[in-house]
Amino acid sequence: MSGNALPGGFDLAHWSEQRLARIERALAGWVVADAPAGLGEAMRYAVLDGGKRLRPLLVLAACEAVHGNEMAALRAACAVELIHAYSLVHDDMPCMDNDVLRRGKPTVHVKFGQAQALLAGDSLQALAFELLAPDDAAIPAAVQAALCRLLARSAGHAGMAGGQAIDLASVGRTLGEAQLREMHRRKTGSLLQASVMMGVACGGAGARAQAALADYGAALGLAFQVVDDMLDVTADSATLGKTAGKDAAHEKPTYVSVLGLQGSATFARELLDQALKALAASGLPDTRALHALATMVVNRDN
Amino acid sequence: MSGNALPGGFDLAHWSEQRLARIERALAGWVVADAPAGLGEAMRYAVLDGGKRLRPLLVLAACEAVHGNEMAALRAACAVELIHAYSLVHDDMPCMDNDVLRRGKPTVHVKFGQAQALLAGDSLQALAFELLAPDDAAIPAAVQAALCRLLARSAGHAGMAGGQAIDLASVGRTLGEAQLREMHRRKTGSLLQASVMMGVACGGAGARAQAALADYGAALGLAFQVVDDMLDVTADSATLGKTAGKDAAHEKPTYVSVLGLQGSATFARELLDQALKALAASGLPDTRALHALATMVVNRDN
Numbered sequence: 001m002s003g004n005a006l007p008g009g010f011d012l013a014h015w016s017e018q019r020l021a022r023i024e025r026a027l028a029g030w031v032v033a034d035a036p037a038g039l040g041e042a043m044r045y046a047v048l049d050g051g052k053r054l055r056p057l058l059v060l061a062a063c064e065a066v067h068g069n070e071m072a073a074l075r076a077a078c079a080v081e082l083i084h085a086y087s088l089v090h091d092d093m094p095c096m097d098n099d100v101l102r103r104g105k106p107t108v109h110v111k112f113g114q115a116q117a118l119l120a121g122d123s124l125q126a127l128a129f130e131l132l133a134p135d136d137a138a139i140p141a142a143v144q145a146a147l148c149r150l151l152a153r154s155a156g157h158a159g160m161a162g163g164q165a166i167d168l169a170s171v172g173r174t175l176g177e178a179q180l181r182e183m184h185r186r187k188t189g190s191l192l193q194a195s196v197m198m199g200v201a202c203g204g205a206g207a208r209a210q211a212a213l214a215d216y217g218a219a220l221g222l223a224f225q226v227v228d229d230m231l232d233v234t235a236d237s238a239t240l241g242k243t244a245g246k247d248a249a250h251e252k253p254t255y256v257s258v259l260g261l262q263g264s265a266t267f268a269r270e271l272l273d274q275a276l277k278a279l280a281a282s283g284l285p286d287t288r289a290l291h292a293l294a295t296m297v298v299n300r301d302n
Numbered sequence: 303m304s305g306n307a308l309p310g311g312f313d314l315a316h317w318s319e320q321r322l323a324r325i326e327r328a329l330a331g332w333v334v335a336d337a338p339a340g341l342g343e344a345m346r347y348a349v350l351d352g353g354k355r356l357r358p359l360l361v362l363a364a365c366e367a368v369h370g371n372e373m374a375a376l377r378a379a380c381a382v383e384l385i386h387a388y389s390l391v392h393d394d395m396p397c398m399d400n401d402v403l404r405r406g407k408p409t410v411h412v413k414f415g416q417a418q419a420l421l422a423g424d425s426l427q428a429l430a431f432e433l434l435a436p437d438d439a440a441i442p443a444a445v446q447a448a449l450c451r452l453l454a455r456s457a458g459h460a461g462m463a464g465g466q467a468i469d470l471a472s473v474g475r476t477l478g479e480a481q482l483r484e485m486h487r488r489k490t491g492s493l494l495q496a497s498v499m500m501g502v503a504c505g506g507a508g509a510r511a512q513a514a515l516a517d518y519g520a521a522l523g524l525a526f527q528v529v530d531d532m533l534d535v536t537a538d539s540a541t542l543g544k545t546a547g548k549d550a551a552h553e554k555p556t557y558v559s560v561l562g563l564q565g566s567a568t569f570a571r572e573l574l575d576q577a578l579k580a581l582a583a584s585g586l587p588d589t590r591a592l593h594a595l596a597t598m599v600v601n602r603d604n
Contacts, residue, residue, distance in 0.1 A: 036488070037464075038471065087424075093397075115397045115470050118397060118398065119463050119466055119470070121424070122389075126427070126458030127459065133447045141448075145443040145450070148435040152432035155428040165338050165339040
């Protein structure tokens with residue numbers, strides 16, 4: 001996998017540091033504290049001071065690769081993170097995964113109650129679309145509409161929420177590799193791929209680059225979940241910042257249960273290779289950040 | 303209240319019948335049956351075969367008053383109804399109002415389980431924004447973006463979800479008329495006003511008409527809630543299609559508890575008068591449907 005080597009002279013930590021600072025500042029500004037009756041507090045708790053911000057970084061990296069509108073990308077980066085955050089809040093609730101620990105802290109419903117957690121998740125989803133459609137002529141309406149389209153499709157029944165429904169229905173059942181892939185393509189892959197495509201939508205990439213980056217996003221999205229399944233088995237809760245071993249405890253089918261640990265590791269490396277080949281095929285001159293992010297996704301330990 | 307008389311020659315039942323048929327057909331087509339693992343079934347159950355469709359009718363009536371884009375208005379009409387439907391699904395859940403009856407049928411979580419109800423609500427919200435941002439050049443991007451902006455603001459923390467948070471926090475407390483009005487301006491009024499303004503956004507109304515229709519929507523939105531509070535006391539569950547008397551049972555502050563039944567009726571008629579005066583001030587040549595809808599809202603018995 002020659003493409004797996006980090007591109008010469010590119011420092012992901014340095015690149016990420018500056019962008020993460022912008023993302024955190026923007027989130028802190030846009031996720032309001034003054035929403036009524038404690039709702040703002042619950043929303044901020046769900047979003048701020050936690051998370052790897054992988055999806056926002058993918059948006060910014062893809063936007064930079066196509067020289068897109070930076071302000072649009074920052075809004076898209078925060079919007080996709082709000083969708084991710086809301087999905088975690090709802091997913092942790094007692095009627096879903098009933099989880100009490102997230103990013104090393106009590107989950108939102110443990111801290112604020114179930115009703116407030118439900119409303120905070122609902123409000124974060126609405127806020128995501130609000131961020132994408134500002135009353136600001138500096139972001140062309142066509143870009144605003146395209147971003148809303150991509151995010152809505154990837155978050156809803158055909159994407160993330162649909163994948164969660166399959167997940168719910170699959171507890172205690174045996175899934176084949178194809179069914180597992182379909183579940184994860186929706187549940188996790190959809191929003192990761194949308195992050196890349198939203199970055200692309202901030203600029204004016206040609207059809208070849210668009211198709212290549214869609215392939216990159218699909219491979220990266222699946223690789224993320226394969227590695228997640230592996231970490232659920234191999235890492236401890238302190239490293240993960242969430243409850244380890246919960247897939248097995250909940251009798252959820254995972255890549256590890258279907259392919260084994262070694263088979264999963266091989267599959268993750270194959271997916272990384274696919275992602276990097278897609279970048280090479282994009283024809284874009286500088287995809288180093290996207291390259292480094294995909295490599296990080298596969299090699300991460302939390 | 304001279305403005306309260308129905309405008310001569312306008313038949314609301316006839317006008318509504320044709321539009322309701324279009325709305326139901328569109329909802330049946332757009333709320334997919336093929337979402338995975340029972341999710342589509344739960345979404346359709348939450349939306350189809352029920353509801354007065356007041357919000358969609360307001361969108362279409364406002365669009366017609368400004369001669370707007372009909373296809374955009376049909377999408378907006380369905381989108382706002384999906385937001386309304388999702389809010390009912392989540393609001394009925396055990397951690398919120400814990401209601402088992404809605405539109406004369408078991409609520410979504412009773413029929414499909416809490417986890418599926420949570421996901422169905424989340425998916426309906428995403429689908430609302432998906433409808434507003436189609437890959438369809440016949441609806442200008444500026445209209446798509448404006449519709450997303452209006453809906454997101456009215457559904458989120460500054461609107462409906464924020465009002466529900468105030469509602470949660472107010473159980474067992476005494477609210478003054480101003481606090482009650484603020485809660486309802488967000489919880490119910492926001493989406494009703496947005497319905498009107500989304501219809502307006504499908505066309506090219508001037509500033510005067512826009513401001514007047516915003517006033518109309520605000521007055522109508524508040525009137526709707528005042529009448530709702532009255533019906534909760536005066537109607538039975540069979541007529542309402544939902545559990546009557548639940549405000550008192552839940553110790554929720556209402557207009558009836560603050561103003562009394564007679565005071566509430568007087569207030570509702572004042573609000574209707576305000577709404578109709580705003581229509582007259584709009585300068586638009588034909589606002590008969592909006593006029594008739596406001597009158598219906600105040601005079602309804604369910």
